[in-house]
Amino acid sequence: MRARARIMHRRYGSDAYYxxxxxxxxxxxxxxxxxTKVAVEVAxxxxxxxxxxxxxxxx
Numbered sequence: 246m247r248a249r250a251r252i253m254h255r256r257y258g259s260d261a262y263y264x265x266x267x268x269x270x271x272x273x274x275x276x277x278x279x280x281t282k283v284a285v286e287v288a289x290x291x292x293x294x295x296x297x298x299x300x301x302x303x304x
Contacts, residue, residue, distance in 0.1 A: 246279065246282045246283050246286050247286055249283050249286075250265070250283050250286035250287045250289075250290060251290065253265060253283065253287055254287055254290050254291070259291070261287045261291075262284055262287045262288050262291060262293060265280055265283045265284035265287050266280075266284045268280040268283075269281040269283075269284055
């Protein structure tokens with residue numbers, strides 16, 4: 246997950262978190278949990294506080 250998060254962060258920059266969240270919202274069972282963990286790791290890399298801003302909750 247950390248490796249995937251780093252790759253996404255390098256490739257997509259500030260959009261990496263939102264792309265990971267979009268993938269986590271797809272109804273694919275276990276993959277949903279994986280992408281949620283990737284999104285959390287991307288947020289950690291970016292120094293983002295999850296759920297603080299309204300745009301984080303509704304985007």
